[in-house]
Each structure stands twice: as structure tokens, then as C-alpha cells.
Amino acid sequence: MTVPEPHRLHPAPDSAGPPVRVRVTAPRTSARPSAGAFPVTREMAEHSAVGEVFVGSLIRSQLRLALVVAGGFLIILTGIPVLLGLFPSIREVTVLTVPVPWLLLGLGVYPLSIACAALYVRSASRNEKRFQELIDEG
């Protein structure tokens, strides 16, 4: 008497020749969530009405933050050519023979962008921490 084996994918070794090799692949369209994702928080955020409100306000505050930082940076950036256009005499000012426009564009913009980025990283993490605390309380 044989026991039925419904879960075996391959034919039994004695049935017909060597077992067939099966490649197990999947279309990689949805990766696993990032390591360390703690499902309970997300579960809460995704499935409760309160969670949805919290998520909505988190998204809005992150977007506002990003727009403010981007806007500030772009205003200063466009301010450089505008300033040089309004006061052409600045172009004549030199530091160690290097004219001010070259200094501003070649050196000055980089610390500015790093400062904007650091400011954003701090504030964005703070927004997320606040959200986390709200969820943990609720």
C-alpha cells in the first residue's frame, strides 16, 4: 500500500529517470520591506482611521519642510546672479586676485548646500520621531 504524497513536486526517484531540476524564481516586483521595519507601527498607521490622520499630517509636515529648504536654497542660489546683475561693481572686487563671482560660485555654494542638507536631515528625523511617539501613545 502506498501513501499518497500530494506535496511532492518531483516524481519519485524510482518512477522515471533522475529527478527534474526545478528553478524557483519570482519576478522581483515587490521586494521585502527594509530590514528593521517593525510591522506593528506600520500596521497601525495603515489600517486605523487615527493612523491615517497621523500619516497624513506626517506627510504634510515632511513636504512642507522639504519645500521650505528647497525654496530657501533656490532663492539664495538665484540671488547670486541677481545681485551681480544689480551691482556690477561686485564683479571687480577680488580676494587674493580671485573675483567675488568665482568665489561665490566656485566655493560658496557648496557649504550652503551641505548646511541645507544637514538642517533637513535633523528636522526630518525630528518629524518622524514625533510621529513615532504619537503612534506609540495611541
Add this chain to the structure above:
Amino acid sequence: MRADEVGDAFGLNPAVGYAALLLVALTTLLIGIYGLRISRTTGDFYVASRTVRPWWNASAIGGEYLSAASFLGVAGLILISGADALWFPIGYTAGYLMLLLFVAAPLRRSGAYTIPDFAQARLESLPARRITSLLVIVVGWLYIVPQLHGAALTVSITTGLPAWVGPLAVVVVVCAGVMGGGMRSITFVQAFQYWLKLTALAVPAVFILLRLGVEGLPVTGGGAAFTAGLNTTAGASLYSTSSLVIALLFGTLGLPHVLVRFYTNPDGASARRTTLIVLALLSVFYLFPTLFGILGRIYTPDLAVPGASDATVLMLPGRIFDGAAGDALTAFVTAGAFAAFLSTSSGLVVSLAGVVSQEFFNGSVRGFRRAAVLSTLVPLVLALLTDSLALAGSVGSVFAFTASTLCPLLLLGIWWRGLTDAGAVAGMLAGAVLCGGSILTAALLGPEASASPDWLRQPALWTVPAAFLVMIVVSRATRGRRPAGTSRVLARLHTPEAPGPRLAGPRTEPSVD
């Protein structure tokens, strides 16, 4: 001037060139092989199993991003256009600020491997995924072509070999590296190459400045280096400068080889930290091409002709040092330049191969390898059929195209609930047709600046808003097609990963504050 002619006109000691190229190619392959020994799973191939630390990852992003256009092109442009060219490195760097602000953490949290995956997960639509894949592939191919042009120029100048040898060598080394180890080994290679590129410019720069200082030779010629009289191109208009900056700022967001790197971060917070470090690394790097460009205005003014200006970085050390010292420093910059083509091309090939193999080869490791070959052959043919005039310029066009197509998809997909698949597809196609059409028309009208108007040559300022507008209007008109899972997906993109027990993988770095 063709790459061969530049090589004939300004040929250097060929032995130096061979030595530098061989060294870089061998090191790249060795690190690739080392990576292969620890690449085991499909996840390793695609995203290094998401275990790359911020500093490694940031170096790798820097290594991958600093392409021929940065290493050779920026100095070349400063040589011919003076202060106007300074906007290029600003745009290349600040693009990462925009990436940090709008894309880095949410995209990491999306859990998708590639931009098409993101499109499908967000829009729940297969056609939207296909269109996105197509655009990613086009962008990748177009971006590899200037890298290969740069390789042609470098190899023919430094060794005197015909121009086709450079692109072919890059393609062979890249294919071998990518097929060997996939993303894991590429991460090591790229991180190494950022530091190689930085050293390759910094060491010669220090020696050059020391010598000029000690011997009392002119550094800036008492400010003469900065006079507009040295420019061989007409000054850029306000329109073309702002259009360029828009293209560079928002084009970086959509570059496939940049985005795929963010998936290798362990979580959203470390994706942000990584981007911040990248900004710092790029800022340090770009000081040197700028310096080379300024020195070039005094010591290599003869290169200020189209097609030859990109050789400034390669020629400068030999103009200031004679004999063995000059050869050694030239070898340094040559190695750096070759690293630039290799790293950017490998990064692009990895991300392209990821997309192509998922689309056409079921996403298996063997499919990834086949896709890698396919991803390098097409640009190789394109590069051999075309000539390059200025690297920074042609790369700028690719940024404009990306900014008009993939950037609106990412920004609206991440931040706007109202995006629909119909809107996304319409917007991307509109951007592709408008921007691609403008650039092609301008190219057909001829390379001279006077042959075509600014708005055709630098279309980003109007094509990017147009793409956004079409995407928003069509999405609003097709409100009924909003995907059912939008709220869930957006919550996933924006909620932080809570600190919890980790089941697998190493601990992540603590996030900043």
C-alpha cells in the same frame, strides 16, 4: 576635433598611459573578484542584500556619479566658458540636495528594486511599469555614450591608440566586473573609485600648486585667468543658465544608477545620512576640477577649441612638470579619468541590467548577466558612430531628459495622492517627446551655438514644468483610476521604520539626531 586628432596633436608618453589604464582595469577586476567570493544570492546581485553602511554607500554613490563629465568635462568647460561653467558642478552637487529632500528616504522605504518597480507598486499598473522601464533604459544608454566618448579621448591622448580602443576596453572591463559580482562587488569597486578619483586630482593639484608657489610662477596670473577675454564661447544667457541648473538639479533625482544605490541602504534614515555624506564628498571633489580649469586658462590655452578642451585635466600636469615627474602625475590623472568612465558605466550597466533582466529575463542571475551584455553593446555602437564635442554638454542633455520624464513620476508619486497611471504615462511621454525632440532638433541643426535657439538646446526650463502639468491635468481628469492602495503605499513611503528587534543583517548606524 575628433578624439584621434586630439591624440595626434597633443600626444603624451604612451608608456605612462598604458601603465595607468592597466593598473585601473586590473584593480577593478581584482576588487570585483573579491566581491564575487562573497556575492551568493540574487539579493546580493541586485542590491547587495541591503547591508551597505552609509559611508561605504556614500563613497560608492560618489564614485559612480562622478563621470567623465565631472572629471574631464568641468575643467574643459571652465577653460572655454569661464565663470559660466561653474554652474555645472553646482548643479551636479545640488541635485543631491533635491534628491535628499524629496526622494531619498521615501524611495528607500518603498521596498522596490528599480524605478519601474516603484511605478508598478505605486500605480498598480503594468503599462505604466513598461513605459517607465523603457525610459530608464533610454536614459541609461544615452548616459553611457558620453562616458565612452570620454574613454576614447583619454585612451587616444595618453597612448596614441585609435579612438575605438578606449570604449571597447571600458565595455569589456565593465561587463566582466558586473557579470562577475553584480551589485555587491560593484559597491566595493565604486567606493574605491571615488577615493581614486579624488586622489587622482588632489595629488597632482597639490604638487602643481607647490611648484608654482616655490618657483614664483603665476597661479592665477594676477587675476588674468578670470578675465572673460579668455573665453572662447559667447557668454551664456540667463535663460540657458537657469535651464541648465533646473536640468541638473532635477535630473539627478531620476538617474537610474543613482536611485538603485539608495535601495542598498538598510533603512530610510540611513538613506538620508548617506545622501548628506554624498553632498560633502561631491563638494570636496569639485574643488579640484575647478582648480584645474582655472590653471588651464593660463597653462593650456591652446586646448580651448571644441573637442580638445576636455583634455585639460590630462595635459596640465605635463605642462608644468617635465620628465619623470610630469609622467607620474599624468599617470595619476589618467588613472582617475579611466576610473571615472569605468565606475559610471558599471553603475549604469548594473541598474540597466536590473531593469532589463526583470522585464525580459525573469529576474534570474543568468538573466542579469545576459542583460548586462545587452546594456553595454547598444551604447558601444552608438558611441562608435558619433563624435563628442563637449562631455559636460552632452551629459547635461541627458539630465534634462531625465528631469522631464522620470523626475515628475517620482516627485508626484511620492508626494501626491492624486497621481493616476494614465496621468503618469501621459506626463512621461509628453516630457520625453518635448525634451527629446528639442535636443534632437538642436543636434540636427548643427553644433554651433548660433545654429539653434537657446530654448531648443536647453529645453529643461519649459519641458520639466510641461511634463508636471500634463501629469497633473491628466491625473485629475482620470480621477476614477486612482489606485485603491494609494493610502497604504504612501503610509509605507513616509512612516519611519521603528527601532525594533532585528532578525537579520547587521545593526544599522544610529540616525542623525
